[in-house]
Amino acid sequence: MYADLIDFDTTGKVSADIFHSEETYRRELSTVFARSWLFLAHESQLRAPGDFVTALMGEDPVIVSRQRDGGIRAVLNVCRHRGMRVCRQDSGNTKRFTCSFHGWTYDTAGELVKVPRETEGYHDRLDKKGWSLTPVTRVESYRGMVFGTWDPDAPALIDYLETARPALDSFIDTLGSDIELAGPMKWRIRGNWKMPAEGLGTDGYHAETTHASALQAIGGMAEPSRIFQYSSAAGHAAAMTDLGVTQRMHEKAGVGPSPHGTNDTVTVAHATVFPNFSFIGYSGPLRVWQPRGPEEMEVWGWVAVPAGLDAETRRQKLRGVTVSFSSSGVFGCDDSENWSEIAAVGRGFVARSTPLNYQMGMGFDDPAGTDLPGFDVRTGHLFNDIGARGFYTRWAELMDGPELALTPSAPPPGANGRG
Ligand code: FES
Ligand SMILES: [Fe+2]
Incomplete structure (x- = not known):
């Protein structure tokens, strides 16, 4: 139990191991970072449709972008073909993200829209809809600060931030x-x-x-x-x-x-x-x-x-x-x-x-x-x-x-x- 590594009732101790252990670190990624709301961007960075920034959620890279309908969406910045980082810029404005490995191309909502040699290689049978970039489960803003979480059961951002x-x-x-x-x-x-x-x-x-x-x-x-x-x-x-x-x-x-x-x-x-x-x-x-x-x-x-x-x-x-x-x-x-x-x-x-x-x-x-x-x-x-x-x-x-x-x-x- 990680609760045993801290004690704020009697001794006030924290185990030094939590700052060094590889095992603890790996669990932080799948619990603390995967289940909390994480800061991604400020809306001033995403004023126009196609404006984007790249961010990290734990060790997971994401792209955060302003959509044509005015919403803000975030998707995992990892290509569905061989797992390459799709976007390698800090920020910019674009209609499309093209992977630099084999050229799979996604729109800003993360939909796979273009695949090189689709006819010769995939015989026009590739279900592109099924291979879009993984969406960040929820993205919400508070006073211009944009946060994302992978946890579908997380409280609303405004409640998470209450204190x-x-x-x-x-x-x-x-x-x-x-x-x-x-x-x-x-x-x-x-x-x-x-x-x-x-x-x-x-x-x-x-x-x-x-x-x-x-x-x-x-x-x-x-x-x-x-x-x-x-x-x-x-x-x-x-x-x-x-x-x-x-x-x-x-x-x-x-x-x-x-x-x-x-x-x-x-x-x-x-x-x-x-x-x-x-x-x-x-x-x-x-x-x-x-x-x-x-x-x-x-x-x-x-x-x-x-x-x-x-x-x-x-x-x-x-x-x-x-x-x-x-x-x-x-x-x-x-x-x-x-x-x-x-x-x-x-x-x-x-x-x-x-x-x-x-x-x-x-x-x-x-x-x-x-x-x-x-x-x-x-x-x-x-x-x-x-x-x-x-x-x-x-x-x-x-x-x-x-x-x-x-x-x-x-x-x-x-x-x-x-x-
Ligand atoms: S890894 Fe992205 S197109 Fe191949
Ligand atoms: Fe300081």
Whole structure:
């Protein structure tokens, strides 16, 4: 039982093995990733019919595209002929996707529309309808954010996101409601995907140590007047703080007034939508921690910017994020160093067998934050592992639950002259 690998009632332990085990990783793909709603795209990337982006759902590549009827559809980006990746671009606009191996061609809905040498090779008996690209079971949007799931029994997206919405709404509202995404920037790092996912949900604790030099350079951390974290049964987690904190950070750094306001409104500082979609408030970085094995991940990063910014303001905004939270940004480098070292040292037999401590704040959850509208979930102080405990509780629940039952449609009869 994966539930036995965590204990948040008495010891606060998490087994180190869950960050290294190949077997655990394989089960994550068929349970956690196959049965959750996963972030795919933002609607601003798919404005016109034929606009598409490629995305990942766990290790499964998909194409997400705007249809002629205005809907958004996603299909597995794997050719039905020999399993080649059909589309190898990040994004674009097209009517057709042609596989570069033998030329099978699909429309944006995934229907197989053209097969080279269909007459000579298949004697015009190929049932093309039966060999379309595998559709993603469900695709839904929330405030422009497009998610997909393979699970036909998943709750509606809006319900799945219920306890993530205070953070997600705050992220979007702070940027001005009408946003678009710049990116993605993609990079690979060693490390298990769960480390940054829990971190962006819960780990304000690391900042003073991991980012000590960077914080020194910008004048140190400002004390927020209100800050708390929340965690939910759905596994989502976030840290919320008052907007005034960014103002005080700006003052300390001597870089002029914060563009984000100075009031005590509580807004999202950082959050993770279970399982692997994270964002940072105010400045707009979005992340998907793409799993690439138990000790490897591909980071996909975008920056959300208000739509219609003039070119110079947009450039400055993107530059601000690039120097802080990108692959080469000061905070980004500090963070990935930790995740890579954990992956490296945790390969040891003894290291993998040694439980890790997720006790912080256990039993001291502060219900005071619940007076804030919309936060009817458990809350704690900044220095609290509450978000991680919620994340791993949900994770274990899915890991111990059934794998996604795939019911691929039976291939149609052959084209061999007898079928
Ligand atoms: S693998 Fe795609 S056409 Fe052959
Ligand atoms: Fe960090």
